[in-house]
Amino acid sequence: MxxxxxxxxxxxxxxxxxxxxxxxxxxxxxxxxxxxxxxxxxxxxxxxxxxxxxxxxxxxxxxxxxxxxxxxxxxxxxxxxxxxxxxxxxxxxxxxxxxxxxxxxxxxxxxxxxxAERCVDLLSWQAPGAPERLVAGSVYSGVDARAAALVDRMRWTPKPLQYPLGAVRALATYQPGRFRVVVDGVVAEYAAATVVVANSGYYGQGMHIAPSARVDDGLLDVVVVEAASRLELIRRFPRIYGGSHVELPEVTVLTGRRVEIAADARASVPVGADGEALGSLPGLGGPAAVVELRPGALRVVG
Missing domain, CATH: 3.40.50.10330 (Probable inorganic polyphosphate/atp-NAD kinase; domain 1)
Known part of the structure; x- marks a missing residue:
């Protein structure tokens, strides 16, 4: 047929x-x-x-x-x-x-x-007081959400340069935040530049942010990049394309099926998903945003 x-x-x-x-x-x-x-x-x-x-x-x-x-x-x-x-x-x-x-x-x-059809996992994003949204690739907060917002405003920059340029500009002006990340009930706090909850290993036009992620393994990969100097973050930025950034001491990778995330910083901490802005993370004083896995939720040709 x-x-x-x-x-x-x-x-x-x-x-x-x-x-x-x-x-x-x-x-x-x-x-x-x-x-x-x-x-x-x-x-x-x-x-x-x-x-x-x-x-x-x-x-x-x-x-x-x-x-x-x-x-x-x-x-x-x-x-x-x-x-x-x-x-x-x-x-x-x-x-x-x-x-x-x-x-x-x-x-x-x-x-x-x-x-052939295959079944792949999805993410469910739920912010306090907002409707659930399903996401295919990843939810990211902090400096990389700022970079995505910068890229979205680029119209005349050649496409291969948009994400690298947006990332460097965001890193050059970033302010670290205090993040609370709860993975399957285990609580940790970080002074971080960014926290990514990934289903897919890639974002930002080929950056291999979560090299161990698989879209059908029933797990979320949580990548935390702890705060460092702006110069150090920019210097180490190219490592993200090959995935070797996860070997750095300031990078933590966690796995689980349910992630709660909240953050405080000098300004609100932006959050996005698959190139789309989702607003800001809730602060540490109230209910957290929740990312949950929806295993095998999507049937896709390929």
Whole structure:
């Protein structure tokens, strides 16, 4: 039986490259006899309605964009019992990198038509007083959330330079925070630059932040980078691409299934997930934010 597809395109992904990326893939799928619908992901409510109709028809819902585009879809796909495909067309494409998914149109079409389904884990993010949000890759707080915000404002910087430049700028002005991190009930406190709760090993356009992470191992990897001088953090920053930063004494890696996180600093501590801002972490004086694992929650072609 030939699969059918609904492509949800984020027109802003890849600095506007996503709408063009879908054309050759859709053409190849239609040439193979598949039914293909293409729609623009114009907002959370519209996306939820589009996904619901696509899942009801039995379509594979294909995220055309980057990590943020995928994360906006996964909740609606999971609640409907649907299947996701990925056409990487964003800035980072780190979840696709983690899954080893292709980017060339012919290879993408072949995978979507004939690739096997697999089940991967997701993260659930719950801040006090806010609705739950499912996340594919990672939730990060501190200096890397600041870097992601800087990258989001870059329009004329060449794409390969955006994340490195954003990270260095964020490191050059960062202020450490006092973080409380509770992993499966075990409490620890850190003076830290950043805390990352990872499902996928990659973020920030190929930075291997959590080299031991696997998307189907039923575990969260928690990476804590403790405070150091700005110069020292910038000097050691390149190690993150190969994952050797985890060997540094100021880096702690924990694993578990439920993480509570809160922080105090001179200013509020920003938090983000898969390239999208989530606001600020709650302070140490009140209820913490919670990240929990949803094992095998997402069915994905690939």
């Amino acid at each position: 030939t699969r059918s597809f609904t492509f949800l395109v984020n027109p802003a992904s890849g600095d506007g490259a996503a709408p063009q990326a879908v054309l050759p893939v859709a053409r190849l799928l239609r040439g193979a006899g598949a039914r293909v619908d293409v729609a623009s992901s114009s907002g959370p409510q519209a996306v939820a309605a589009l996904v619901a109709r696509a899942v009801e028809r039995g379509d594979v819902v294909v995220a055309v964009g980057g990590d943020g585009t995928l994360s906006h879809l996964v909740g609606a796909v999971c609640s409907g019992g649907g299947v996701v495909g990925v056409l990487p067309a964003g800035r980072g494409n780190d979840f696709a990198r983690m899954l080893g998914l292709p980017t060339e149109p012919e290879e993408v079409a072949e995978l979507l038509l004939h690739g």
